[in-house]
Amino acid sequence: MSDDTTHSDLHERIVTQVPSHLDVTEVQYEGPDLVIYTETPRKFAENSDLIGDLARTLRKRVTIRPAPGAQSSPSGAETKIREIAPDEAQIQDLEFYPTIGEVIVEAEKPGLVIGQRGSTLREITREIGWNLEVVRTPPMESSTVDNVRNFLTQERGERREFLGKVGEKIHREPEKDLEWVRITTLGCCREVGRASFVLHTPNTRILIDCGDKPGAEGEVPYLHAPEAMPLTGIDAVVLTHAHLDHSALLPLLFKYGYDGPIYTTEPTRDLMGLLQLDYLTVASKEGRTPPYSSEQVRQAIKHTIPVEYGDVTDIAPDVKLTMHNAGHILGSASAHFHIGNGFYNILFSGDVHYEPTRLFNGAVNDFPRVETMVMESTYGRRGDYQTDTEESEQRVHEIIRETYEKDGIVVIPAFAVGRSQELMLVLEEAMREGTIPTMPVYLDGMIREATAIHTAYPEYLRDGLQQRILHEDENPFIADQFQQVDGGQEMREDIASGEPCVILSTSGMVTGGPIMSWLELLGPDPTNTLMFVGYQAEGTLGRRIQGGNVEITLPGRADRANRLTLELRIESVSGFSGHADRAGLEQYVGEMNPRPETILCVHGDEQATDQLSSALYQNYNVRTYQPKNLETFRFP
Structure with missing residues (x-):
């Protein structure tokens, strides 16, 4: 099916589902989102349930944008925004993007601009016709947050073009039937560090994490493995969190020609940039040749598509991603992959902390289905119990x-x-x-x-x-x-x-x-x-x-x-780790309902992965493996 046919069909489906007084000018994919451009954005805003209904029917994330010329002037829009949003919101700045009909509103209290269940946001949209993106003014000044926001603002035109290409790839028709799913281990097996895996279907290759190995210069993920090559053919990268043993070498992908998306949470994107730039600084100070340049760090940031916890996101024709809080560090996530139309489900736990801490709520382990889990085992030894x-x-x-x-x-x-x-x-x-x-x-x-x-x-x-x-x-x-x-x-x-x-x-x-x-x-x-x-x-x-x-x-x-x-x-002093201890790891699995059929124990030394996999097998009667690097597992 050609792209034109796909768009034509979608346009027709959407037109038949929206009331006749609503205009649908154009339909475009932008990354995982389906964007509907309209000359009647105010009327769309009045139908508050319509977008949700369209998203459920089409099974896609839907965004409404005004067609060029369908919105009020920036000066008139700013006046209305400040008039409708309460003064207590403390709006600091507004940036208008007429080509896509968006305005970024920075406020100290963004919740007051959004309103209860989005009521204030809808009222503003009804009045001005612009789409609003509301961001928070950081309570502490952060050069990283400022730099990332400014950089993405400058690259907005290029990013839109990039998102269009990604959207076409995601929403294409799968070429082959789904008969199998494979996981190849590129690192962090029987070791801590250089986390990296390839998730492979007949239609798609997804890289999960790409980190370094602390204290072992030169030991990088096995990116030259046949399952990973060519890097230019990878469809998507998913990053569970920003620690360097998971994120350090992502910019290397762009050095070698990767030009696709990185899916992660918004705070992980910012922290990733901070840590990667510091990684380059430390390498230079220690007389080592950095493996990539700051330009590749910027490329990684530009290619990041943020996802929020709990949002189901299409990332390939046959794969949906949902990120869930992992309780490890800011923005850390367990990545759940729903493959095909109910064909198979795989969870990459990332690094998890099951109990709540002073900083974070405990890791989520409530998933509708997980057949296979790739699970961290950092503290998997029998004696690895952290102090209360x-x-x-x-x-x-x-x-x-x-x-x-x-x-x-x-x-x-x-x-x-x-x-x-x-x-x-x-x-x-x-x-x-x-x-x-x-x-x-x-x-x-x-x-x-x-x-x-x-x-x-x-x-x-x-x-x-x-x-x-x-x-x-x-x-x-x-x-x-x-x-x-x-x-x-x-x-x-x-x-x-x-x-x-x-x-x-x-x-x-x-x-x-x-x-x-x-x-x-x-x-x-x-x-x-x-x-x-x-x-x-x-x-x-x-x-x-x-x-x-x-x-x-x-x-x-x-x-x-x-x-x-x-x-x-x-x-x-133990008890401060961001990782669950042995009891926490067992509890994390024991309280999953339903439990996975298969668990691969990774991200731990040989003793930890061996002893945890044995315990999970004996206690919960699940198949467990202690993989080596460069092993491939086929499911189902």
């Missing part, structure tokens, strides 16, 4: 108090995304309530910027916390004690020789970045404390120190001794 959260927090308080009493400094290697914000909440509350003395908490590396991105997307945070962030006088992340280390090495030296404090510093696994300076400055003094609160992967310096190796080598020390003996106190 309350007990963990008390232990952190205790270590900080003891170090403070000795006039020492506590330095915590922390991932910029996730663990840092969790600890900030713990420390802010403890100081506010007097559990530990109030002292400066220095944020080194990207932690402050990552925190600002968290505040830009409060709807992805735990119930209750989002409300605190939206009230300026209650936002815990802007407490006075949090201070950014922005004075380089000179500032670090001043802090290290000063009063007791807490330092949160990247990198979380001590693989580079500012934490190396802190070890050099604080390591020789036994009154200081190094406190691990996150997972330390095999092969990382963090794992070696945690295991008792206190003789370390500092990078880039050609002009002086590069060996250092750590004299400071070394502590590890």
Whole structure:
């Protein structure tokens, strides 16, 4: 079936379903969305149930846009928007795009522009005929959010053309019958890191994640495998979350000719850009050749199509994607693939935390159908039980108090995304309530910027916390004690020789970045404390120190001794990981209804994947596998 025929048929179907007084000028695909252009946008807005009815009937996401000339002038529209939206919404900026009839409204309280069940939004559309996209003004200034929004604004024309091409590919007729689904493992099997998989049907190839391996330079996903090649032939990429062991090498795809979409949540898109650019910076500082350029990072951002939790999205002629909260970091998702018309269902868990934390609601495990699940196993060993959260927090308080009493400094290697914000909440509350003395908490590396991105997307945070962030006088992340280390090495030296404090510093696994300076400055003094609160992967310096190796080598020390003996106190506190522990992983599966028929245990070392797969088989009578890299599994 040709594209013209497809559009003609769709146009005719839509015209027969809408009331005769509504005009349908043009029908276009833009990515997964079906866009209806109309010269009567105000009348469409008056029929509030019509779009939902069309979406259900056509089984597609439907967007209504005014045909050129069908909307009021930008100046008249701005006047009406400000008149209808309540002053309390605090509209900061409006950007008009006449060619597509859209206006982006930035407001401090976007919910008030939208109104209850979209009532205010519909009223504005009825009055002006423009489509509104409402975005939140971040409570904390974020250069990343600003840069991404500005960049996508500049690229709006090219993006529209790109979305049109993607839409045609998604909504084409499948060429072959669905007889099988295959999964090929390109990384993170019997190891932590370089997560990457290919999901393959007779019509479609989808890449899920494309990360690096912490502490193992040069070990990248097996992208040269026949199931992945050619990279230009991949139909879509799905990213579960922004951590570098899942996202670091996505820009490499664009370097080698990939020109398709990346599906992920909006906060993951922003965090992905932040972490990838830092990845390039760290590589350059350490004298390594970066694997790609910042231009390829921009390409990845430009090709990202954001999806919200729970939205069913067509990403190929025979595949629908639904993302669900994974409870791991901001925007992290479990990716559910519905293949064919009920033919098969596969879930990639991503990294999951099943219980709620201070930051996030617990991972969703309620799916209508899952025949096969690809499941993380980071803490899959029999003894991998994390301390109760309350007990963990008390232990952190205790270590900080003891170090403070000795006039020492506590330095915590922390991932910029996730663990840092969790600890900030713990420390802010403890100081506010007097559990530990109030002292400066220095944020080194990207932690402050990552925190600002968290505040830009409060709807992805735990119930209750989002409300605190939206009230300026209650936002815990802007407490006075949090201070950014922005004075380089000179500032670090001043802090290290000063009063007791807490330092949160990247990198979380001590693989580079500012934490190396802190070890050099604080390591020789036994009154200081190094406190691990996150997972330390095999092969990382963090794992070696945690295991008792206190003789370390500092990078880039050609002009002086590069060996250092750590004299400071070394502590590890579990309970803060973004991963479910062994009990949580078992509970996650045990409470699924229905449970998968098959589970592939990945993203864990050999012991973890082996012991978790055995336990799940014995406890729940499901088929389990402990794959190796470069294995292919065929279903059903």
